[in-house]
Amino acid sequence: MSNSIITIDNLSKSYRNGRTEKKVLHNISLSVLPGQIIGYIGPNGAGKSTTVKILAGIISDFEGEANVAGYDIRKEPLKVKEHIGYIPENASLYETLTPMEFLQFVGQLHGMDLARIEDKSSKLLGLFDLKQNAHDRMNTFSKGMKQKVLIISGIIHNPDVIFMDEPLDGLDANSVIVVKEILMQLAREGKTIFYSSHIMDVVEKISDRIILINQGVVIADGTYAELSQGKEVNSLEQLFTVLTGKSDHSQRAGDIIDILEQ
Amino acid sequence: MVKFILRLIRPFRKLLEWAGVNYQQFEVILGAKLTMDNRKMLGNNSQKKTLKNAMLMQVFIYGIIGGFMSMMLMKGSSALFFFTTIFFSFIMIMVIMGLISEFNTILFDTRDNSILLPRPITPRTLLFVRVMHIMIYLMLISLSLSIIPLITFASMFGLASMLLLLIDVILITLFSVFLTNIIYLLLMKFTTGEKLKDIITYSQIVMTIIFMGAYQFMPRLAENQSLISSFNSVQWWMYLIPPFWMSASITPIVNGGFSIQSSGFLLLSVAMPLIGLWLVSSVLAKNFNQSLSALDQGDTKSDKKKGKAETSSLVNFLSRICSYTTEERVSFTTIWRIANRDRKFKQAVYPALGYVFIMIFIVFMNFHISLSEIDKTKYFLILIYAPTFILNVLIYTIRYSENFKASWIYQTIPVQHPGQIISGAFKAIFTQLFLPVFIVVNIATFYFWGFSIIVDVVYGFLSIVLMAYLMLLTQPPAFPFSEERSAEQSGRNVIKSLLMFFMMGAMIGMHYLFIRLKVNLIFVLPVILLVLFLLSRKYRLTPWAKMVEVN
Numbered sequence: 121m122s123n124s125i126i127t128i129d130n131l132s133k134s135y136r137n138g139r140t141e142k143k144v145l146h147n148i149s150l151s152v153l154p155g156q157i158i159g160y161i162g163p164n165g166a167g168k169s170t171t172v173k174i175l176a177g178i179i180s181d182f183e184g185e186a187n188v189a190g191y192d193i194r195k196e197p198l199k200v201k202e203h204i205g206y207i208p209e210n211a212s213l214y215e216t217l218t219p220m221e222f223l224q225f226v227g228q229l230h231g232m233d234l235a236r237i238e239d240k241s242s243k244l245l246g247l248f249d250l251k252q253n254a255h256d257r258m259n260t261f262s263k264g265m266k267q268k269v270l271i272i273s274g275i276i277h278n279p280d281v282i283f284m285d286e287p288l289d290g291l292d293a294n295s296v297i298v299v300k301e302i303l304m305q306l307a308r309e310g311k312t313i314f315y316s317s318h319i320m321d322v323v324e325k326i327s328d329r330i331i332l333i334n335q336g337v338v339i340a341d342g343t344y345a346e347l348s349q350g351k352e353v354n355s356l357e358q359l360f361t362v363l364t365g366k367s368d369h370s371q372r373a374g375d376i377i378d379i380l381e382q
Numbered sequence: 383m384v385k386f387i388l389r390l391i392r393p394f395r396k397l398l399e400w401a402g403v404n405y406q407q408f409e410v411i412l413g414a415k416l417t418m419d420n421r422k423m424l425g426n427n428s429q430k431k432t433l434k435n436a437m438l439m440q441v442f443i444y445g446i447i448g449g450f451m452s453m454m455l456m457k458g459s460s461a462l463f464f465f466t467t468i469f470f471s472f473i474m475i476m477v478i479m480g481l482i483s484e485f486n487t488i489l490f491d492t493r494d495n496s497i498l499l500p501r502p503i504t505p506r507t508l509l510f511v512r513v514m515h516i517m518i519y520l521m522l523i524s525l526s527l528s529i530i531p532l533i534t535f536a537s538m539f540g541l542a543s544m545l546l547l548l549i550d551v552i553l554i555t556l557f558s559v560f561l562t563n564i565i566y567l568l569l570m571k572f573t574t575g576e577k578l579k580d581i582i583t584y585s586q587i588v589m590t591i592i593f594m595g596a597y598q599f600m601p602r603l604a605e606n607q608s609l610i611s612s613f614n615s616v617q618w619w620m621y622l623i624p625p626f627w628m629s630a631s632i633t634p635i636v637n638g639g640f641s642i643q644s645s646g647f648l649l650l651s652v653a654m655p656l657i658g659l660w661l662v663s664s665v666l667a668k669n670f671n672q673s674l675s676a677l678d679q680g681d682t683k684s685d686k687k688k689g690k691a692e693t694s695s696l697v698n699f700l701s702r703i704c705s706y707t708t709e710e711r712v713s714f715t716t717i718w719r720i721a722n723r724d725r726k727f728k729q730a731v732y733p734a735l736g737y738v739f740i741m742i743f744i745v746f747m748n749f750h751i752s753l754s755e756i757d758k759t760k761y762f763l764i765l766i767y768a769p770t771f772i773l774n775v776l777i778y779t780i781r782y783s784e785n786f787k788a789s790w791i792y793q794t795i796p797v798q799h800p801g802q803i804i805s806g807a808f809k810a811i812f813t814q815l816f817l818p819v820f821i822v823v824n825i826a827t828f829y830f831w832g833f834s835i836i837v838d839v840v841y842g843f844l845s846i847v848l849m850a851y852l853m854l855l856t857q858p859p860a861f862p863f864s865e866e867r868s869a870e871q872s873g874r875n876v877i878k879s880l881l882m883f884f885m886m887g888a889m890i891g892m893h894y895l896f897i898r899l900k901v902n903l904i905f906v907l908p909v910i911l912l913v914l915f916l917l918s919r920k921y922r923l924t925p926w927a928k929m930v931e932v933n
Contacts, residue, residue, distance in 0.1 A: 177500055178495060178499045181675070205500075206500035212497055216417075216421040221414070221417070229410060229502070
């Protein structure tokens with residue numbers, strides 16, 4: 121679709137070692153319109169993070185085509201990166217820096233001027249309840265505090281597309297609500313959010329569209345209403361278990377207890 | 383300090399931009415990395431003092447080495463060519479060894495991939511940040527080595543000559559950095575993922591051994607008078623060896639007699655670093671980001687096959703005969719497995735294994751030992767005790783790991799004596815790494831002296847094991863792979879190495895005394911076995927109170 125802000129066409133990714141090959145993504149094709157919030161969900165090892173990393177330009181060795189913000193990620197990666205923000209799963213930060221220094225670092229790499237970065241950073245840190253920690257080194261921060269800095273670093277340059285991999289990991293309830301609101305308002309302003317997570321209730325509430333991936337293959341793509349039609353489910357969590365074929369949780373829990381008691 | 387360094391680099395902005403670097407981003411990233419290095423080092427006040435001392439000590443030691451080299455200049459300006467060749471060779475070796483052993487982690491660091499790779503940073507900018515980051519530290523080594531030679535040059539040949547020498551020091555350092563990086567980048571270009579990591583590890587080990595050997599040979603060359611005389615004229619092969627480019631161009635400038643030949647060397651000394659820069663930026667940098675990403679894509683190697691080999695009947699058999707308890711046996715097999723797989727551990731330890739053979743060769747060379755009459759001598763003592771050099775590395779390296787945080791597991795295990803764990807770990811490393819070297823070296827011993835010295839070999843082996851336990855018992859016991867390595871610890875390990883050398887000297891001395899006094903070592907063996915039993919038991923029974931706390 122020509123209006124799409126993200127287009128993936130037959131995307132595949134394999135890891136090779138000698139003669140063996142492990143394929144983690146199998147010919148994924150999808151497109152995303154501007155302003156959509158995509159909930160990209162799947163079991164562990166399904167290929168969610170791999171997809172996000174390809175689109176964010178971290179993994180460059182893949183088959184197929186991927187376009188983001190009108191640019192081919194393979195041919196014009198720098199152009200893509202100018203228009204995206206990425207919030208990784210594990211809080212990777214330069215922890216000996218302060219939040220202000222880290223945000224200055226990121227902002228300058230995106231061509232922002234220092235005064236603007238400082239102004240935006242102090243306001244954003246304040247809104248995330250980190251104003252008093254703005255000049256403290258992050259190696260003393262809790263996981264949640266680091267995650268907040270990471271979120272700010274992914275949006276401070278006002279990108280058109282934001283890739284998020286478990287962005288709410290470690291956040292307290294208030295911050296989760298704030299982030300949800302941010303995402304919905306960003307989408308209303310035409311930003312595109314590509315959101316990978318295990319927290320189903322958040323995905324269910326904020327996503328315009330849900331894409332479920334399992335073993336490297338897209339097995340469902342649509343709104344929650346469309347996907348749950350004809351199935352006896354009350355939540356995305358239940359829908360997830362039905363679609364991934366793993367609904368024998370009680371049985372499994374019982375089996376585990378039996379083994380422990382042997 | 384960071385701002386000062388960035389200001390020093392700023393005059394080269396045009397050169398870097400010519401190489402395709404986004405200078406604004408380059409400064410931002412390099413500034414952040416230097417700031418972080420500074421903060422990692424400073425820590426608390428006592429760490430700050432210790433690290434500052436360690437750095438000063440390093441500068442001091444390199445300065446002394448440079449000073450000794452300057453003594454060659456006492457032979458007068460006729461020895462200038464020889465001195466400058468040795469001097470530049472030494473710098474090249476030290477820079478390349480530093481790059482291989484310590485700073486390659488900067489080049490291959492993938493920990494900040496998720497921070498940097500999604501940002502609009504060109505591969506060239508990212509590569510040059512890393513190269514410059516490494517260069518700053520290596521330049522410290524070169525300049526420390528050069529302090530006294532520069533002063534000597536200034537006093538003997540004037541300030542202009544001193545400046546020329548300084549420029550050549552910078553050029554040889556740049557060339558060495560580019561040369562090593564070209565090798566690494568070529569490796570990255572033609573292989574990826576796990577294969578690349580393995581090749582890097584093993585090539586680093588080989589290069590370390592080669593350069594450690596060269597480091598030993600260099601001072602010996604300086605004493606060779608006939609070699610010095612051969613440096614009176616330029617030979618064709620000198621054009622192929624980088625230190626000669628610098629020495630063969632600076633010598634005629636200082637001494638007079640600059641010729642077309644000299645201009646050829648001058649051109650090489652200036653052009654080659656620039657060609658290195660061009661090669662790195664135009665040819666090899668293009669795929670740097672991709673290679674970094676490939677390095678980070680996790681371990682896809684299935685260890686099922688390897689797992690089978692490691693828990694094979696041999697390892698199980700060894701663990702059973704070496705261990706007294708289940709905990710010791712479990713530790714033995716687990717640490718055996720980790721030591722076999724951990725790249726960083728191999729990189730730290732394997733060069734020492736190769737170094738033993740180099741040291742044996744050098745000692746035999748120094749004593750002018752003739753192989754035809756060797757069986758009439760007592761030099762088998764050198765062969766028996768030479769593997770002791772490895773002990774220091776094994777005992778101190780086993781404590782450290784990048785994954786040191788995984789050691790939380792030790793705090794959760796219901797083991798009465800944690801000494802069982804550390805004892806099993808030591809036995810695994812000793813059996814896996816020390817024993818094969820000892821056996822190989824002593825095959826040569828038996829070859830030259832025959833099996834009549836078997837009691838000496840057994841006695842020597844037990845003495846070394848005894849020394850190992852003494853070293854273990856005189857340091858705070860720590861779980862294997864449970865500590866993060868720091869520069870301060872590296873400094874302390876140097877002092878412990880010196881203590882080890884003294885102990886080794888005492889052991890060899892005692893062995894030699896027994897031989898001279900014609901003591902039958904068979905009667906000494908039970909005594910040494912008893913002492914060993916008591917020491918090893920003490921180590922196995924190390925209580926929790928004594929253990930170094932895990933992070």
